Amino acid sequence: MEEERKKESEFRIKIDRDSDSYDEFVSQIKDLIANEDSKQLKEMLDGAHPADIVTLFRDLEREEELYLFRLLPKEDQAYSLIKMEEETLESFLEELSVDEISNTLDHIETDETTYLLSYLPGAKRELVLANLSKADSFEIRSQLGFREYSAGRLMSKDFATVSITDNVRKGIINVRKKAKEIEDIYQVYVTDEDGVLEGFIPLKDLFLTPINTKVAKITNFSVFAFHYDVDQEEVANTFKKYDLVSAAVTDDLGRIIGRITVDDVLEIVEEEASEDILLMAGVSEDERLSTPILQSVKRRIIWLNVNLLTAFVSSTVVAFFEDTISQIVVLATLMPIVAGLGGNAGTQSVTVVIRNIATGDLSFSNWWEAVRKECTIGVINGLVLGTVTGCMIFFVKGNLVLGLVVGTAMFVNMIVASLTGSLVPIVLKAMRVDPAIASSIFVTATTDVCGFFFFLGLATVFAKYLI
Amino acid sequence: MEEERKKESEFRIKIDRDSDSYDEFVSQIKDLIANEDSKQLKEMLDGAHPADIVTLFRDLEREEELYLFRLLPKEDQAYSLIKMEEETLESFLEELSVDEISNTLDHIETDETTYLLSYLPGAKRELVLANLSKADSFEIRSQLGFREYSAGRLMSKDFATVSITDNVRKGIINVRKKAKEIEDIYQVYVTDEDGVLEGFIPLKDLFLTPINTKVAKITNFSVFAFHYDVDQEEVANTFKKYDLVSAAVTDDLGRIIGRITVDDVLEIVEEEASEDILLMAGVSEDERLSTPILQSVKRRIIWLNVNLLTAFVSSTVVAFFEDTISQIVVLATLMPIVAGLGGNAGTQSVTVVIRNIATGDLSFSNWWEAVRKECTIGVINGLVLGTVTGCMIFFVKGNLVLGLVVGTAMFVNMIVASLTGSLVPIVLKAMRVDPAIASSIFVTATTDVCGFFFFLGLATVFAKYLI
Structure with missing residues (x-):
């Protein structure tokens, strides 16, 4: 490890946020920027990788970033723009003049130019394109015409x-x-x-x-x-x-x-x-540590509000059985177990199915295989966990019927969990919705509702043996 | 699309599980294998990519796979072994003789050879190594000596x-x-x-x-x-x-x-x-669609049993308040809301933090930044959702104190969620445990326990205003 670090630093100054001297390094840079000592700054950053310069940017104010950016060689300017995070990039490009942007573009491939231009507002983009050579601007215009997230957008036009x-x-x-x-x-x-x-x-x-x-x-x-x-x-x-x-x-x-x-x-x-x-957890798909807090909150809170609605639905199911609960209070202590385990088992199925869709292992030709497998797992999980939970309840509470009610509800809810857990993402995929986006909320809502319903329903039926 | 498909198939027969004729293709192959018509089979598979051959294997019996495998050119044999899924590879290699394995190894790079040999039992591995040239076997032995998941294992020794x-x-x-x-x-x-x-x-x-x-x-x-x-x-x-x-x-x-x-x-x-x-959902990290069911169940059920234990813990917390619940049954219908939303908010924090650790954006130099951000989000989420939920309860149930109790418990639980959600993965990382593996179970257990405790505790204190 020691040797490798030495080796690397011979070739490139590495700016490493984890190194002990990093804080000192940043304050040195800040001082030099304040004194506009461009000569010393250029010396300090000579040979630094643009990706590391971008790392350094995170700890600078915008004005400082711009000052430093303008000191970089044109090629490094281009690469540092490419390595910038998307939220920063947009506002950073706003600060740069049309000439500054066009000058950096000579040094990168067409796919990267296209990427950067897609972050410019229409009018500024036109001005930048007008600054480029005719051939270049034609190529980039045609590439901007391809659909986002398509091979055409991804490709480079530079090949032999x-x-x-x-x-x-x-x-x-x-x-x-x-x-x-x-x-x-x-x-x-x-x-x-x-x-x-x-x-x-x-x-x-x-x-x-x-x-x-x-x-x-x-x-x-x-x-x-x-x-x-x-x-x-x-x-x-x-x-x-x-x-x-x-x-x-x-x-x-x-x-x-x-x-x-x-x-x-x-x-x-x-x-x-x-x-x-991130989508599965109900977080914006591009949330990063550097995302502004309010932007993070916005997307997360939408999901939590949806979750609040589904929670009210399952709460309504519980309310149906208020009479039973008031007679047998122990039900209130046990019902979260049935619902909670169902939710976790459902999440397992959802995750495996979504991952298999993403890697291309699961497609419309073999979806049935996946659902069958998940359901078999659901039955086995249900048998094992239903038995374990039922026995535990019987030993702790000394009521056989209560154990049977919990165990049976658990068994049924496990099957519901694996069935919805595997079907929901497949159906969403068929409807051309990203299967990650809403699967897990729908699945846990279902297992909550079904868990409460089966458990409290069974308990109501067998109420006289439970009191 | 049409054009591209045509284009591709000019170069390589593509075996595409999603194509309409795939089932027919498989049964044709199966018939030819049954008739041991090696000539016709070789013709049909000529030019097929080893990755596609492996796809075809999924729909064949082991005996059929072996027959087909032995018809392949040595180079394709090697590549099809490399492309095989790990669980299949081990049992497949068992069926092959030492000579068959060594013959394929000439055609691949040392890192791939090392990979394949790591799936052989010690004795067979020695026999295969003895079959290779001295230089090759020395190189592979030295590479097998590197730590698993290290750069040494990953590298190829073929370079100029x-x-x-x-x-x-x-x-x-x-x-x-x-x-x-x-x-x-x-x-x-x-x-x-x-x-x-x-x-x-x-x-x-x-x-x-x-x-x-x-x-x-x-x-x-x-x-x-x-x-x-x-x-x-x-x-x-x-x-x-x-x-x-x-x-x-x-x-x-x-x-x-x-x-x-x-x-x-x-x-x-x-x-x-x-x-x-997969780890976050409590599924084995290498579970795939092709993983045998019992193997899938094994890992998943361990996690569900751990979950069962934590569920019993939070159930015990509820049991503390049985008296209050028996007086005010509506509490039983509302308590899952407070606990459930806390769990989801905690999962959001855990996911973002784990992702940032994995991409290298979050390290020990800036962990505090992440925790502070998550807690700020927790406070905002708590204020918004606490208020929304409190108001909803007040309007539906017409009891202001009940609304205040729910809202306050929700607010506190949201802060608990973001604090544990961000701290747990960071602490696990510091303890050199994979932060994905147990974070989410610990976080949801905490939000369940705290959610029930705050809500039912507050309700007990203000019981006289709730009846």
Whole structure:
């Protein structure tokens, strides 16, 4: 560990929020900004990674951020914008002039430019686009035209191609031309004379083959291509399933118009998983530590209010049985057990099903398999927990019928839990609603209502044995 | 969409479980296996991706899987083993002979070999290792020695290096030597004469530079390196933060011993996110649709039993107040509201905090920030929901004191929820326990107990105004 840290710091100044000297570092930076000592600041930040600069921004005031930002080399300015969190980015871009924004854009790929421009208001965006070269602005306009969260938005337009009728020499020349703009070329795409994608050649094969070889001879025809309108989640799942490093994006006629690389997909996988986990808990899908408090409250409180309504519904069910409860008060102490365990079992089913939908393991072809499995688990869980709880109640309270009532209600509620827990997300998915968003509230509401109803209902029927 | 599908199928037969003809395809395959028509089978599966073969396996019996597996080219055999789900892999490997396993291993990288061997029982693993070349078996043995979930386990030993004192010609020769074994070379690592990592050269720069240029002249010294014992979660977070495509792994002396590529990281990001979401719900971290039912039940039922215990604890709290409840039965109908909403608000806090820990945004340097934010949210939520609920109760039941009691209990419980919801995962993390694993059970247990206690306690104090 020691060695590695040393190693890394030889190459790049690392700004590490967890290091002991970080607070001191920040106050030093703040002082230098106050004194407008740009020379010293540039020296201190020389070689720092833009991602670390953004980390540093979190501990600065907006004015300080802007001062520092303007000292950065243009390329680092662009990357620090890309690494900024979405809420910060929008207000930060507002402070920058049209010229400042356009100047940074030369240094990044088209997908990143498109991403940044989507955070600008329409009028300012037009001004920035007018500042770019005609070719660039045309490309970005066309990319902004693709649907959000589609392969077209995700792709980069920077890639190298070679015609299948050419020879390797031509391929190397094409790569050489592109090499200056493109950071990471791993392969050259092979097309027919109309630009229709035919296959690809890994970069090393291109360079290690005699230059007069026909391209067709070394082309790998097992190329993966996405239509530009395919959803980014499908792109991510395909990358995962087939271990892809990059894939082509094609237009309606199968002509290559872009490429997607695995590092773009990494972000999607992370985002989609975070989205699920946050949505399930009723938190805004993009809530982060840096989200302003009122924004966090807004979304959370909506969900809690919905929850309040469902709580009133289950409270009404309990109210039906007030007479029974007033005669047998012990029921009030036991009813949360039946409802609570049902809720947790339902959440387990919901979570597993939502995760399987997200990873692509569960689709409309095998939903029945999932529901059957969950229900079998529900029956087993119900038998075990119903028996355990029933016995515990019998031993503690010394009333066999009470034990039987609790156990039976628990058993039935476990089956309700796994049935709704597995069906609700599948039905939501079929209705094209994100299955994570409302599944868990609906499931726990159902298990509460059913839990209270079965338990108090049974208790009412067998009331005379319980008193 | 239509076009894309056509395009893809030109290159690879795609086995798509969601396609209409899939069932027919499976029964055709099953018939051919029954007739041992290997020629026809090979023809049907020619060019199919190993990941799709594994998909097909799900719908076959074990005997059929084995028959099909043995028909595959050795390379595809290896990849289909890698793509198999973990529970299937272990029992599948049991059926294969030592020779069959060793023969497939020639076709994959060392990290994948290490992965497969870790699923073999010790004795069989030794036999397989004895079948490999001395060099290979030495490499794999040393890799098996690294800690599980460490950078050392994750890395591949297949990479190309060049000494910083050499010239570009030597670099190209080294790449040429490695090119046959290594699927995906993107860069060449530059070392000093002792093998200590100095930097890297992107492949395209190597090939596009005159061959007599000194390596030092085109070396990029901003190389990322991990010590072999760094945790895979840290590796993944660094890849995400700095948008890396590959990184080196070094030994204690800073010598390069492997490299990690972004596609390996993709799997980790997915796994870690899935793990969190499943652990939070009390499901085994690697439960999938294909997990055998009893295995699924085992882990889930442990959690439900723990939950049963906490439910009994909160039930005991309710039992304390049986006298009050028997006088004022309406309390029994309202108490689940106070406890339930607290549980949900606590789950929101837990989820946000766990997610921020996983993405690396929350660390020991800023935990206080997170707790303060959650508590502020708790106070706001408590004020809003306490008031709303109190007013609703007052209007429905016409008792002001009852409204005040419910509202106050709700307010206090919301603060308890956000305090425990944010503190518990942070404390678990500090204790080096996975914060996802037990946070939510502890938090909901706390909000149940406190919710019941505050509400029924207040009601007991003000009992005379409630009857």
